[in-house]
Structures are given as structure tokens and as C-alpha cells.
Amino acid sequence: MSISDQLTRPWVRTLALLVSIAVLVSLLWQSDERVPPLEAESLRGPSEPDGFVINGLYRSFDASGQLNTMISSPRIEQFESTQLATMVNPNATLVDKNTGSPWTLTAETGTFHEQKNLVELQGNVIVTRQLGEDRQGTLETEQLTLDNANRTVYTDAPVTMTDGRSTTRATGMTAWIDDRILELKSQVIGLYEPANSKPQ
Known part of the structure; x- marks a missing residue:
């Protein structure tokens, strides 16, 4: 079975979407921890x-x-x-x-x-x-x-x-x-x- 055939299955698309959201949330969470709060003027x-x-x-x-x-x-x-x-x-x-x-x-x-x-x-x-x-x-x-x-x-x-x-x-x-x-x-x-x- 080819990769394109697997991507057409609904559960594979859903899983890929969930993994993407998890990676995005992880990146945002880590970036918030690394950047100190800045003043408005800065x-x-x-x-x-x-x-x-x-x-x-x-x-x-x-x-x-x-x-x-x-x-x-x-x-x-x-x-x-x-x-x-x-x-x-x-x-x-x-x-x-x-x-x-x-x-x-x-x-x-x-x-x-x-x-x-x-x-x-x-x-x-x-x-x-x-x-x-x-x-x-x-x-x-x-x-x-x-x-x-x-x-x-x-x-x-x-x-x-x-x-x-x-x-x-x-x-x-x-x-x-x-x-x-x-x-x-x-x-x-x-x-x-x-x-x-x-x-x-």
C-alpha cells in the first residue's frame, strides 16, 4: 500500500492532525518559558x-x-x-x-x-x-x-x-x-x- 493511499484514510489524517497540534503547542509552551516578559516600551x-x-x-x-x-x-x-x-x-x-x-x-x-x-x-x-x-x-x-x-x-x-x-x-x-x-x-x-x- 502506498503512502498516498494511507493518507486518504480518515484515521490517518486525524492522527497526523493531532500530532501537528501537539508539536505546535509544545513549541509555543517552550518559547513562552524561554522569553522573559518585556515592557511595552521595549x-x-x-x-x-x-x-x-x-x-x-x-x-x-x-x-x-x-x-x-x-x-x-x-x-x-x-x-x-x-x-x-x-x-x-x-x-x-x-x-x-x-x-x-x-x-x-x-x-x-x-x-x-x-x-x-x-x-x-x-x-x-x-x-x-x-x-x-x-x-x-x-x-x-x-x-x-x-x-x-x-x-x-x-x-x-x-x-x-x-x-x-x-x-x-x-x-x-x-x-x-x-x-x-x-x-x-x-x-x-x-x-x-x-x-x-x-x-x-
């Missing part, structure tokens, strides 16, 4: 996040319960060991507690440092604020740090500010959001365009 690698949020929204309120900061991002990745969260295309709104008028910040990427309550914005950072019915103030830079606890924004990078009538360039600046104070650090250059005179 399995995923140090550069991979612990979790992520799609279309995340972070809100911060002052002591009286009024909204003072809101940050949204299409994707936020969380790293528990360093207490960091990275954001793609973050969009932040800071509310002036005295006037209620918003400052809007956008960037290519952002990093939230949970322990320090800091947000570092990187790449094509743009800050806008309405100055009146017909004017808007804009600040552009490549890096900006938002200190949510002290309500300040600052950078050591070059900045360009426009308000519809003037352009100011400088290297480094600090702004106090609620006090509406701006301090430029160095290499300050200002260009002022006077309003057009009315025709006679």
Missing part, C-alpha cells in the same frame, strides 16, 4: 508613542473657570515615560483675560511638556491678533514657546511682526499675553508706512 521601541489621539482638543481654564487656552491638533502622540505629547499642525487660541480677545497660534509641529505646562511650537509659526476693525497684527517665526502657567510666549529665533501699517524685525522676543507687553531682544529694525493722505 516591544514598540523608544521612538514609538504609548498612545495617540485623533482630532484632539486641550483646554485650560483660569482659577475662576474662564477659558484661557485652547489647543487642537489632528494627531497627538503621547509618551508616558517622558510626559510629552507631540502634535501635528497644532492650532492654539489664547484668550486675553482683560479684553477677551483671542490670540491665534499655528505651527507645523508642537510638543507639550506636561510637567512644565509648556508648549513648544516649531516650523512656520504664525501668531495673529485682531487690532481693530480693519487691522490685524501678525508675528512670524520658526520657533515659539508658550508658557501657559506664566501666560507668556517667547523665542530666541528671528521674528517678523506686521500690523498693516508697519513691519518690525528682531532676533528674540518675549510677550506677556494679558499685560499686552512685548519685549524685543536684539537686532531690531522697524519700517513704518504712514497712512495715505486724503485727496484734496
